[in-house]
Amino acid sequence: MSCRQSGAGAVEQQRRRFADADLKHQAAEYYRINEVPQRLEEVLNTMFYHRPVDFYGYLANYFSELSKPPAISKLVGKRVLDGTGRPILEVEVSCRVRDCDKRICSSMISSHAEFLENASPETVDADEKERYESISTAIEWINKSLNEMLRGLQPTDQHNVDELLGEYFTNKAEEDKERREEKEKENQEVVLPVSQPATAPSGKKKSNKPGKKASLPEKPVLPAEPTEPVVMGSMAIGCISLGVAKTAATICDVPLYLHIASLKHNQELPKELAMPLPMITILSCGKSSPGKLNLMKEVMLIPPTWSTVKQAIERCMDIQKQIMKLVEPRSQQPSAVGDGKKPASRDAGKKAPPSVLKKMSHLGCLAIGSESLEQPLTLIQSACANITLELGIDMYLGINCAAHELMDYSKGKYEVLLGTYKTAEEMVDMYADLLNKFPSIITLIDPLRKEDHEQWIALRNTLGSKCHLIAEDSCRSVSKLLESKTKNRPKCSGLILKHTNEAKISDLLEMTQLLDGQRHISILGSPDGESSDDSLVDLAVGLGTKFIKLGGLSRGERVTKYNRLLAIEEELGKNGRLRDREEHEFIDFTEEEEEEEEEEFDYTDFPAGAVQPAV
Incomplete structure (x- = not known):
């Protein structure tokens, strides 16, 4: 044929x-x-x-x-596990595509609770119970009311979806507040106050003993601000918002980071994007680690701005290998006895010290014991010298101090080392001395509690021109930050934002734009309990954050995100969209403080003809 x-x-x-x-x-x-x-x-x-x-x-x-554009048809909430085996929330998003229901993607979000180390069994049990109840409530919201409310909406309309989610959460927060007030009222009615017998004055006054001066009382330490209770089920809001953004990116056939970038730039894709600098945790010498040092919860390596993510990770891996060799247990190192004599009998029968390498932090790094502030920094310095790298040129340092975890309220001081306490004023001097010894430190995270307002100002005026002073503890809720704007925020140069609880994509967009306008640094950080969802990296690239804080180079849930960071950099490079990063710019706090003082005066409050104060 x-x-x-x-x-x-x-x-x-x-x-x-x-x-x-x-x-x-x-x-x-x-x-x-x-x-x-x-x-x-x-x-x-x-x-x-x-x-x-x-x-x-x-x-x-x-x-x-x-055909009609895809619309949300079904939301399914599930309970899954994070990298530490604790429950977290997952949301599956299905859409009506060409008259068929199709599962598009899923998103995960971690709990607001921090990882409790060395906590009492009662505290751990209470945390697990709260986490379980919160996730159960979130699943109920998703599978019932939120499912009905969002059905038929287009996932590409992120603003509308987030607005509805925000209204829903506001109503739930009001209900939760009323419920808590009623519960407190009931408890007050049940527990009757016990009347104390009035003590009659003895008529004698205690006089100071002769020869002894009355000790002047120290300035009282402000108590920690009460933590605002988290609304049970709030994880559903942030998880759905992220799931909708991922669904829209899938439907539009673009990577999530490009979709986020288009949302930030009013639906216009930027020609070039800069990769965020990774803050790679190399050591943990905090309160839960062995040794005396409590201050350095995370010691981080920060690459120079000109390096690629690939170069940064390779260098950090080389430094980590050198550190492992330097901290090998004595039993694995050759004997230091050079004269042929046997070791002293008093050492016979003693066990070799346990290997510090066996303790791996949940942050994905080594947790080692240190006896002083300088010891871990000197260790990193030696590791860099072994591979011909110089701190301050080829690599920089960052320290997550987590000072809020070190305050001993009975003494009113920070326990920097085991048994060594410092006041907030002494902490400022200590950081100044540390940066004089190690000028390669360019970032301090939570060097003080957020309640130490005066000391934050003193610290920024002293070190603000030398390093970034970053707040993390006061940024737990992005939505609350947006409500308060600059109120009660530490006088810092940047914030670490986390996508948890009711934080919506629109909130992250608005917050980063606000920080950009104030010349402040925005950092996207991973929570303590991490999942295998690597969307956090796409969010950081799309939002244009200066840094991204993912923890160490161990543990699968963290390595997954570093791999995603490498993939995005390679993709942007191939497409000619990779932009060079800007150099580190430290804010002139003196100039900024004068601008803030000028803004504090509201001249509209003065009556006509009144003399206005000179600024």
Whole structure:
């Protein structure tokens, strides 16, 4: 059979199929309902006879453009596990696509609670109970009311979805507040106050003993601000918002980071994007680690701005290997006895010290014991020197002090080392001395409690021109930050934002834009309990944050995010969209303070003719 005959047979076969009565009826009905132009019939007839292979593909593409845009059809909430084995929330998003329900993607979000180390069994049990109740409430919200509320909405309309989620959360927060007030009122009614017997004055006054001066009382330490209770189920809000953003990116066939960038730039894709600098945790010498040192919860390596993410990770891996060699247990190192004599008998029978390498922090780094502030920094310095790297040029340092975990309220001081206490004023001097010894430190995270307002100002005026002073503890709720703006925020140069609880994508967009306008640094940080969802990296790239804080280079849930960071950098480089980073710029706090003082005066409050104060 010739090719012409076989082609004619195929045409005839398709002709008969199209001539079938049912197909004719369906096509005519569709044309009538949708008012398809007359010219379509001419195009189809021409294609049917001359290009039969493309016929059905053309029809599929044409009618897909006439179909309705995908809309949310179903949300499913589930309980899954994070990298530490604790429960977290997952949301699956399904959409109605071309008249069929299809599961598009899922998103995960971690709990607000921190990782409790060295906590009492009662505290751990209470934390697990609260976490379980919160996730159960979130699943109930998702599978019932939120499912009904968001059904039929287009996932590409992020603003509308987040607005509805915000209104829903506000109502739930009001209900939760009323419930708590009623519970407190009931407890007050049940527990009757016990009347104390009045003590009659003895009539004698205690006088100071002669020769002894009355000790002046120290300035009282402000108590920690009461933590605002987290609304049970609030994780559903942030998780759905992220899930909707991921769904929109999938539907639009673009990576999530490009979709986030388009949202930040009013639906216009920027020509170039800069990769955030990774803050890579290399050591943990905090309160839960062995040794005396409590201050350095995380010692981080920060690459120079000109390096790629690939170069930064490779260098950090080399430094980590050198640190492992330097802290090998003595039992694995050769004997230091060089004169051939046997070791002293008093050492006989003693066990070798346990290997510090066996303690791996949940942050994905080594947790080692240190006896002084300088010891871990000197260790990193030696590791860098072994591979011909110089701190301050080839690599920089950052320290997460987590000072709020070190305050001993009975003494009113910070326990920097075991048994060594310092006041807030002494902490400022200590940081100044530390940066003089190690000028490669360019970031301090939570060097003081958020309640130490005066000391934050003193610290920023002293060190603000030398390093970034970052607040993390006071940024637990992004929505609360947006409400308060700059109220009660420490006088810092940047914030670490976390996508937890009711934080919506719109909140992150607004917060980063606000920080950009104030010349403050925005950092996206991973929570203590991390999941395998690598969306955090896409968010950081799309939002344009200066840094990203992911923890160490161990543990699968953290390595997954570093791999995603590498993949995005490679993709931007291939597409010619990779922009060079800006150099580190430390804020002139003196100049900023003068601007803030000027803004504090509201001249509209003065009556007409009144003399306004000179600023």
